[in-house]
Amino acid sequence: xxxxxxxxxxxxxxxxxxxxxxxxxxxxxxxxxxxxxxxxxxxxxxxxxxxxxxxxxxxxxxxxxxxxxxxxxxxxxxxxxxxxxxxxxxxxxxxxxxxxxxxxxxxxxxxxxxxxxxxxxxxxxxxxxxxxxxxxxxxxxxxxxxxxxxxxxxxxxxxxxxxxxxxxxxxxxxxxxxxxxxxxxxxxxxxxxxxxxxxxxxxxxxxxxxxxxxxxxxxxxxxxxxxxxxxxxxxxxxxxxxxxxxxxxxxxxxxxxxxxxxxxxxxxxxxxxxxxxxxxxxxxxxxxxxxxxxxxxxxxxxxxxxxxxxxxxxxxxxxxxxxxxxxxxxxxxxxxxxxxxxxxxxxxxxxxxxxxxxxxxxxxxxxxxxxxxxxxxxxxxxxxxxxxxxxxxxxxxxxxxxxxxxxxxxxxxxxxx
Numbered sequence: 001x002x003x004x005x006x007x008x009x010x011x012x013x014x015x016x017x018x019x020x021x022x023x024x025x026x027x028x029x030x031x032x033x034x035x036x037x038x039x040x041x042x043x044x045x046x047x048x049x050x051x052x053x054x055x056x057x058x059x060x061x062x063x064x065x066x067x068x069x070x071x072x073x074x075x076x077x078x079x080x081x082x083x084x085x086x087x088x089x090x091x092x093x094x095x096x097x098x099x100x101x102x103x104x105x106x107x108x109x110x111x112x113x114x115x116x117x118x119x120x121x122x123x124x125x126x127x128x129x130x131x132x133x134x135x136x137x138x139x140x141x142x143x144x145x146x147x148x149x150x151x152x153x154x155x156x157x158x159x160x161x162x163x164x165x166x167x168x169x170x171x172x173x174x175x176x177x178x179x180x181x182x183x184x185x186x187x188x189x190x191x192x193x194x195x196x197x198x199x200x201x202x203x204x205x206x207x208x209x210x211x212x213x214x215x216x217x218x219x220x221x222x223x224x225x226x227x228x229x230x231x232x233x234x235x236x237x238x239x240x241x242x243x244x245x246x247x248x249x250x251x252x253x254x255x256x257x258x259x260x261x262x263x264x265x266x267x268x269x270x271x272x273x274x275x276x277x278x279x280x281x282x283x284x285x286x287x288x289x290x291x292x293x294x295x296x297x298x299x300x301x302x303x304x305x306x307x308x309x310x311x312x313x314x315x316x317x318x319x320x321x322x323x324x325x326x327x328x329x330x331x332x333x334x335x336x337x338x339x340x341x342x343x344x345x346x347x348x349x350x351x352x353x354x355x356x357x358x359x360x361x362x363x364x365x366x367x368x369x370x371x372x373x374x375x376x377x378x379x380x381x382x383x384x385x386x387x388x389x390x391x392x393x394x395x396x397x398x399x400x401x402x403x404x405x406x407x408x409x410x411x412x413x414x415x416x417x
Contacts, residue, residue: 023226023238023241023242023244023245024241024244024245024248024249025153025154025157025161025225025245026073026157026218026221026222026225026242026245027069027073027218027242027245027246027248027249027250028157028160028161028164028245028249029156029157029160029217029221029310029313030069030072030214030217030218030221030249030310031164031249031250031252031253032160032163032164032253032303032306032307032310033110033211033213033214033217033307033310033311033314034062034065034209034211034214034250034253034254034257035164035167035168035171035253035256035257035303035307036110036113036114036117036211036303036304036307036311037113037114037116037117037118037120037121037277037300037303037304037307037354038110038113038114038117038204038354038357038361039205039209039257039260039303040117040171040260040277040299040300040303040354041113041117041204041277041354042201042204042205042354043058043205043257043260043261043264044260044261044264044268044274044277044280045201045204045264046198046201046202046205046261046264047260047261047262047263047264047265047266047268047269048264048265048268048269048271048274048280048283049197049201049269050194050198050201050265050269051184051188051265051269052181052184052185052187052188052261052262052265053188053192053194053198054188054198054201054202054205054261055185055188055189055258055261055262055265056188056189056190056191056192057202057205057206058205058209058254058257058258058261059189059254059258060191060401061205061206061209061210062209062250062253062254062257062258064209064210064398064401064402065209065210065250065254066246066247066250067391067394067395067398068210068215068369068372068395068398069214069215069218069246069250070242070243070246071372071373071376071387071391071395072214072215072216072217072218072219072222072372073218073219073221073222073242073245073246074222074239074242074376074385075219075372075375075376076218076219076220076221076222076223077222077223077226077228077235077238077239077242078235078239078382078383078385079228079381079382080223080228080230081219081223082216082219082220082223082317082321083215083216083219083321083368083371083372083375084103084216084220084317084318084320084321084322085320085321086321086375087099087321087322087371088321088322088323088324091322096322096323097323099322099367100318100319100322100323102364102367103212103213103216103318103322103364103367103368104315104318104319105360105364106212106213106360106361106364106367107213107311107314107315107318107336108336108339109357109360109361109364110211110213110307110311110314110357110361111308111311111312111315111336111337111339111340112339112340112343112353112357113353113354113357114137114303114304114307114308114311114340115134115137115138115304115308115337115340115341115344116130116134116340116343116344116350116353116354117277117300117303117304117307117354118133118134118136118137118300118301118303118304118305118308119131119132119133119134119136119137119304119340119344119350120133120277120278120300120304120350121133121277121297121298121300121301121304122136122137122301123278124277124278124281124297124300125294125297125298125301130344130350131341131344131345133344134337134340134341134344135341137304137305137308138308138333138334138337138340138341140305141305141308141309141312141333142330142333142334144156144159144305144306144309145309145312145313145329145330145333146329146330147159148309148313148329149329153221153224153225154225157225159306160306160309160310163302163303163305163306164249164252164253164306166298166299166302167256167299167302167303167306168252168255168256168299169295169299170295170296170297170298170299170300170302171256171257171259171260171263171296171299172255172256172259173292173295173296174259174263174267174284174288174292174295174296175259175262175263177288177289177292178263178266178267178287178288179266180262180266181266184265185262185265188265196412199405199408199412200359200412202405203359203362203405203406204356204359204362206362206365206402206405209254209257210362210365210369210398210402211361212361212364212365212367212368212369213311213314213315213318213361214310214314215365215368215369215372216314216317216318216321216368217310217313217314217317220317220321222238222242226238232384232385235385239385263284264280267283267284267287267288268280268283268284268287271283276349276350277300277350277354281293281296281297281300284296312329312332312333312336313329315332315336316329316332319332362402362405362406363406365402365406366399366402366403366406369395369398369399369402370399372395373387373392373395373396373398373399376395377392377395
C-alpha cells in the first residue's frame with residue numbers, strides 16, 4: 001500500500017500553472033451515470049405528470065452531485081486508494097460482506113435500469129423485441145469493456161465523452177423546436193411537493209442524479225487516471241483540474257436532465273399515455289416531429305449503451321475493494337446482465353421498473369455518502385486536504401437531505417398516503 005502522508009512537511013510547494021484540459025476525463029465517465037435511462041424515465045415522468053413542479057429537485061440534486069463527485073475524486077487523489085478499498089481495510093470481514101451486499105444491490109439496480117433503457121430504445125428505433133434488445137445492449141457493453149481493457153482508460157474516456165455528446169444533443173434538441181414557459185419553469189424552483197407520488201418521483205430523480213455507484217467509482221477513476229503522488233504541489237494541481245473536470249461534466253449532464261424535464265413539462269403535460277418511454281417518444285414525435293423523436297430515441301440508446309459499461313466498471317471496483325476479489329469485467333458483465341433479461345422476459349412494465357430502480361439507488365446513497373463525508377473530513381487521514389468548514393457543512397447537509405427524503409418515502413409507502 002502506498003504511503004498516504006500528505007502533510008507536506010519540509011517541502012516547498014511548487015505553483016505550476018494549471019492547464020486542466022489534458023487532465024479532464026474521469027468526471028465525464030462518472031457523469032454518464034447521471035444521464036442513464038433511469039434519469040430519462042424519472043425526469044420524463046415528472047415533467048409529463050406534474051409539469052414544472054419538480055424542477056427544483058434536479059437543480060438541488062445536481063448541486064449535490066458536484067460536491068459529492070469532487071469529494072470522491074479527492075479521496076482517490078490524496079490517499080491513492082478508492083473509497084471501497086479504504087472501507088474494506090477498515091471493516092471486519094462480516095461488515096465488509098454486509099456492506100458489499102447492499103452495494104451490489106445498488107449496482108444491480110443500476111444495471112437493470114441501463115439495460116432495460118437500452119432495450120426500450122432499440123424497440124423504439126428498430127422494433128426490436130425487448131428481451132432481444134437487452135441481449136444486444138449487453139453484447140455491445142461487453143465490446144466496450146473489452147475495448148477499454150485492450151486500449152486503456154483514456155480511450156474508454158473518449159468513447160464515453162462521445163456518447164455523452166450524443167445524449168445531450170438528443171435531449172436538448174427538442175427545446176430548440178418548442179419554446180419553454182420560462183416563467184412557469186422559474187416557479188418550479190420553489191421546493192414543494194404535491195402528494196405521495198411526487199415524493200416517490202423526487203426520490204427517483206435524486207437516486208438517478210446522485211448515483212451511489214458513481215460515488216464508489218470516481219475515486220478509482222481519478223486515482224487510476226493520474227496515479228498517486230504524495231507531493232502536495234502535485235495533489236493541489238490535480239485537485240484544481242478535478243474541480244474543472246467535475247464542474248464541466250456535471251454541468252453538461254445536469255443541463256441534459258433539466259432539458260428532459262422541461263421538454264416533457266412543455267409538450268407532454270396532461271397528455272395521456274406518456275407514463276412509458278415508448279409513449280413519451282411517440283408523443284414527442286407527434287408534437288415536435290419525427291426528426292426530434294428520432295434524435296430522442298438515439299439519445300436513449302446512447303445513454304443505455306454507455307452507462308451499462310460504466311456501471312459494470314463500478315461493480316468491479318466495489319467488489320475488488322470490499323472483497324479483495326477481482327473478476328474479469330466480461331465475466332461480471334455476463335452475470336449482472338441476467339436480472340435485467342429476466343425482467344424483460346417476464347414482461348414487467350419497463351418504465352416503472354426504471355423508476356423503481358432509481359428509488360433503490362436513492363436508498364443506497366447514504367451508505368456511500370456518509371463514509372465519504374467522514375473520511376474526507378478527517379484531518380488525521382487527509383492532512384491539509386481535509387474538507388474545510390464550508391465543504392464539510394455542505395457534505396453533511398447533502399447526506400441529511402437524502403436520508404430525510406428516504407425516510408419520508410418509506411413512511412408514505414407504508415402508510416399508503
